[in-house]
Structures are given as structure tokens and as C-alpha cells.
Amino acid sequence: MTPTITAFERSPDGGKGLARDTRVRWALEEVGQPYEVRLVSFPAMKEPAHLALHPFGQIPTYEEGNLALFETGAIVFHIAQRHAGLLPKEADARARAITWMFAALSTVEPPILDLSTAKTIEAGEPWARDRLPLVVDRIRVRLGQLSARLGEADWLEGAFSAGDLLMVSVLLRLRMSGILDEYPNLAAYVARGEARPAYRRAFAAQLAINAPAG
Amino acid sequence: MTPTITAFERSPDGGKGLARDTRVRWALEEVGQPYEVRLVSFPAMKEPAHLALHPFGQIPTYEEGNLALFETGAIVFHIAQRHAGLLPKEADARARAITWMFAALSTVEPPILDLSTAKTIEAGEPWARDRLPLVVDRIRVRLGQLSARLGEADWLEGAFSAGDLLMVSVLLRLRMSGILDEYPNLAAYVARGEARPAYRRAFAAQLAINAPAG
Structure with missing residues (x-):
């Protein structure tokens, strides 16, 4: 169907x-x-x-x-x-890939969405300019940790999985900001995702x- | 093990x-x-x-x-x-319960965590007082929608599931704020969760x- x-x-x-x-x-x-x-x-x-x-x-x-x-x-x-x-068949590898699905949406995306809110909904507020560095720094903390974990690997956990699909999608929100380019291995990771047919x-x-x- | x-x-x-x-x-x-x-x-x-x-x-x-x-x-x-x-055996019911797991962590919890950040990490910032109502209003939007969906049901999708476990846990963060009490059916829902042995x-x-x- x-x-x-x-x-x-x-x-x-x-x-x-x-x-x-x-x-x-x-x-x-x-x-x-x-x-x-x-x-x-x-x-x-x-x-x-x-x-x-x-x-x-x-x-x-x-x-x-x-x-x-x-x-x-x-x-x-x-x-x-x-x-x-989109997910490994072996049970433990599958659980690890699912972990990255939750990590992308629950841990990495929220500070990135905060940046969108700061730049759109709150852009006209009197605090907009002064608050922005705090929001960006929270993103950098997460990207630094993610970059350290990914290292030189192509994907987060062996082969490409639904965890990578969501993580790449989340990181794509940052491209316009230039922040992603501060982490070359993450920028390359996102590019690998985008290159998939x-x-x-x-x-x-x-x-x-x-x-x-x- | x-x-x-x-x-x-x-x-x-x-x-x-x-x-x-x-x-x-x-x-x-x-x-x-x-x-x-x-x-x-x-x-x-x-x-x-x-x-x-x-x-x-x-x-x-x-x-x-x-x-x-x-x-x-x-x-x-x-x-x-x-x-x-913690999850129904029937495939469609199981998919719906899993949906509430993601909804709790990806849609309902982020604005609630923003309130924690506003009240702790950003509490000393010059914008703290003026910004707080915006943060609380975003929570109210989500709670209003969740309250409308829950209605008079005991749990979000039939029997208690991992979706309820996470949603109740997320909502518990609001108890001290008093916001939860604005939605009596959600307050009762959380109380049902807390009453479980x-x-x-x-x-x-x-x-x-x-x-x-x-």
C-alpha cells in the first residue's frame, strides 16, 4: 500500500x-x-x-x-x-543506531532550533544581539562532542543508518550559519549524506x- | 544479565x-x-x-x-x-506508542527545558525577566495541544506505554512552575503516572x- x-x-x-x-x-x-x-x-x-x-x-x-x-x-x-x-539487523548494532536517532532529535537538534528561534521569532527583541553568542556556544558544545565521537569515520555507527539520516538532517540546519564549517569532519559527514542518491x-x-x- | x-x-x-x-x-x-x-x-x-x-x-x-x-x-x-x-504487541498500536516517545522528547520537552535554562543559566542575564513570558507561552501552546488530544483518557494511546512514561516524566519538570495546574487533565495524567508502583x-x-x- x-x-x-x-x-x-x-x-x-x-x-x-x-x-x-x-x-x-x-x-x-x-x-x-x-x-x-x-x-x-x-x-x-x-x-x-x-x-x-x-x-x-x-x-x-x-x-x-x-x-x-x-x-x-x-x-x-x-x-x-x-x-x-536503514537499521542493522543484528540486535546490539540496531540498538546503537536507534540511539543516534534519539540523540539527533533530543540532544543535538534542540540547541540548533533555539538558534532559529533567536534569529527569527526573537530577532526583533531588545536582547536578540546580546543573547545570540550564548545560543551559538551551546551548539558548539554539542558539535564539539559529536565531532570527537565521529572522528574519521564515514558514519556514526558502522554503515549508514536512520541515525545518520536524522543527524545529517539536523546538522543541515546549520549550513547557512557557517558554524558547521568550524568542524571539518562534520561538514564532510553532512556532505556525504547530501551526496546519497x-x-x-x-x-x-x-x-x-x-x-x-x- | x-x-x-x-x-x-x-x-x-x-x-x-x-x-x-x-x-x-x-x-x-x-x-x-x-x-x-x-x-x-x-x-x-x-x-x-x-x-x-x-x-x-x-x-x-x-x-x-x-x-x-x-x-x-x-x-x-x-x-x-x-x-x-511497555509497548503494545500489535504492530500499528506499537508504532503509535513509539510516536509518543518521540513526541515527548522532541516536541514537548524542548520548550520545557528552555524554561529551565531561562530560570537557571540565564537567570542573571539582563533579559531574563522580559523574555520569560515568551518561553512560558511556548510551553502553553504545546500543553494546550496535548491536553486537547488526551481529553478524558487515562493514557495517550490505550494502555500505559513507554510513550506515557516519557511524557509524564517530561511534564513532571513543570510541577514547581504551576503551569501544569492550568491543564487539569494533564495534572491528573501526571498524578496517575506518579501513582504507579x-x-x-x-x-x-x-x-x-x-x-x-x-
Whole structure:
């Protein structure tokens, strides 16, 4: 059965691939699962029909027969469970790869999202300029630790996994800031992710919706 | 094989149960798995031996034979996978319960942690007082949505699951603030979690380490 995901009718990033549907598209492309997309406007995201699918009024969602899921990490995990290619088969290696899924979303992404908030929602506040260095320093702490762990490896835990998919997606949010370039092995890690054919297909698919008509 | 977890030698919360080892203890108590605890000092958390276990220099970690895990969500998930009692057996129900695990840690907890940061690390900053209402409002948005979804149900998705365990643990961080009491169904939900015998055993175990000697 072909799953249906939701995506922004018009992504706030204008097609840079940072909307979270790109992560789900990437996972589906990695495992070779075709999918359909339903676009949702910002007003519709807060209406009862969408809130029934996603209690926090966001995208993406995932529908497959009678199953409806929300929350990007859970959707990527579901895809990785149902198909080969995104998680190791051996139990311990699988648990370690899943650890990186949670680490990407719970430990590495929150300070990065704080930077987005500081630069957008709080950009006009009187404290915006003075507070920014604190926010950036918190990101640097995490990136320093992640860089030390990754070392010269290609991926976080053996072969490419759903943990890398989410970690690369999280780190991609930093490219515009220049912070990622302070950690050459992380910049190279992100570049390896972006070079994967599945990522390129996912990126192109979201760009086709979000790019300004030429 | 008896697993070993790590916990703070002295928790910053003085035994209120907010340190993340309580979540892992709770999961182990729910499934009836005995465990051992190794206490780690703040300086030791940043030393190579601990960083080899936990790249971000935090607690808890989980060691079981040759398997070493970090990241609370991943550890709770591992326990739930290996034992009955924390995730439904039926595939779709299981995927929905896992969704709430990610939702607790990725969507509900970050704004709550921002409040902790605003009240501690940033408490002495010149913007502290003026910024606080923004931080609290972001929490209210999430709690309002969560409250609407929970409604009059006891748990988020049928029977108690690892999703509830993590969501209750996340919401417990708010009790001192009084914000939780603005949502009576969420306050009752948290109280149901705390009333579970497994939670009470987990809480007592961390308290025995952290309570000031009488």
C-alpha cells in the first residue's frame, strides 16, 4: 500500500530542504518505497481535520491503510522497521543506531532550533544581539562532542543508518550559519549524506513544490 | 544479565526525581528487571572513560554485557523492546506508542527545558525577566495541544506505554512552575503516572541517593 505523507503547501525555507518532510522523503527513497504527498496550508494545519492526524498541528504525517503517524522520528523509525536498509539487523548494532536517532532529535537538534528561534521569532527583541553568542556556544558544545565521537569515520555507527539520516538532517540546519564549517569532519559527514542518491531525490522532490516558479 | 545504569553522584535537583536516570529506573521497574547503578561525579562525566560511554558527557547510560547505550529515549526503547509491558504487541498500536516517545522528547520537552535554562543559566542575564513570558507561552501552546488530544483518557494511546512514561516524566519538570495546574487533565495524567508502583520504586531509589542525610 502506498503511504501518503503531508508537507507544507509552501515551505518557510523556500525549498532549502529543511522542512521535516524532507527527512521522511529521504527515508522512503533510501528503502525504495514510493509515496504520495498531500500539501497542507498553514491555516489548514491548525484545523480539526489535520489536528486529528497531528495533535501539534505540524507536518509531516504518515498514513498507510489504517495507520496514521506523526512526529518525524517516529515516522522514520516506522519506515526503518518495515523495510531493510536503514537499521542493522543484528540486535546490539540496531540498538546503537536507534540511539543516534534519539540523540539527533533530543540532544543535538534542540540547541540548533533555539538558534532559529533567536534569529527569527526573537530577532526583533531588545536582547536578540546580546543573547545570540550564548545560543551559538551551546551548539558548539554539542558539535564539539559529536565531532570527537565521529572522528574519521564515514558514519556514526558502522554503515549508514536512520541515525545518520536524522543527524545529517539536523546538522543541515546549520549550513547557512557557517558554524558547521568550524568542524571539518562534520561538514564532510553532512556532505556525504547530501551526496546519497536517495537524499538527492528527496531534495529534488521538495524543491519541485517549493521553488519559485521560474 | 543484570544491566548497569549511571546516575548523578549528586543530582542537581536534590532528589526531586527530575534527573533522567529516574526515567530509566521507572522503565526497568515496570518490566521487573533488576539493575545496578554506578554513580558518576560531574568532573568524571567529562572524562574519557565516561565520554566513551556517552559522547555528550551526560547520564544515564546503560550497559548490558557487550552492549552500551546512551540517550534516555533509546535506553527506554531498548528496555521496552526486550521485555513485555511497555509497548503494545500489535504492530500499528506499537508504532503509535513509539510516536509518543518521540513526541515527548522532541516536541514537548524542548520548550520545557528552555524554561529551565531561562530560570537557571540565564537567570542573571539582563533579559531574563522580559523574555520569560515568551518561553512560558511556548510551553502553553504545546500543553494546550496535548491536553486537547488526551481529553478524558487515562493514557495517550490505550494502555500505559513507554510513550506515557516519557511524557509524564517530561511534564513532571513543570510541577514547581504551576503551569501544569492550568491543564487539569494533564495534572491528573501526571498524578496517575506518579501513582504507579513502578514509578514510586524508581523515585524512592533515586531519592535514597540524593536526599540530604537526615
